[in-house]
Amino acid sequence: EIVLTQSPATLSVSPGETVTLSCRASQSVSSKLVWYQQKPGQAPRLLIYGASTRATGIPARFSGSGSGTEFTLTISSLQSEDFAIYYCQQYNNWPPLTFGQGTKVEIK
């Protein structure tokens, strides 16, 4: 089973800042990496798949990069609605699909 480790656990940032979230895989997942956003009381929302392809309707301020074992999600000019928990997920080796433990982006 591939283990995904996200860092940091929590990011305290101010609106307008740019943030970078990290996801590291225990072995290569090629580019088969997904990012989700989850707000309190809501289901997750697909942001990025294939490591860098934005899902339908996702603003351009969200960008993903990386391959192999190291991935990043960058959120440029953070908006108030971007404060949430972000999860990565791999689909290179399944079952199971595996998720990272999440990074919480909170208001500073």
Added chain:
Amino acid sequence: EVQLVQSGGGLVQPGGSLRLSCAASGFSFDDHAMHWVRQAPGKGLEWVSGISWNSGTKEYADFVKGRFTISRDNAKTSLYLQMNSLRVEDTALYYCARDINGAAYWALDLWGQGAMVTVSS
């Protein structure tokens, strides 16, 4: 409207059974693999099970293998999860989710509202 509407959660005693349902509408249900993902209170996301578009492939997380059964009825555009021999540690919010792919498991682009399953005596 493109949506997944879940039903079937509730309180059950350890060792009991529960069946979750997920009704799809607004899209071609049989074009997509489907999944169940759970989230224990205050915890992260955990994949439970997936099924390909034609039910030809069904996969389970080790922690539910032999206890849970995933199924779908494309004619009724519905997904199901039969949960038997429930344990306290199965307590979670269970989401159904649509895969962007039909046969393989990739990324989940549409989620239900979640159904809470509480296993307690």
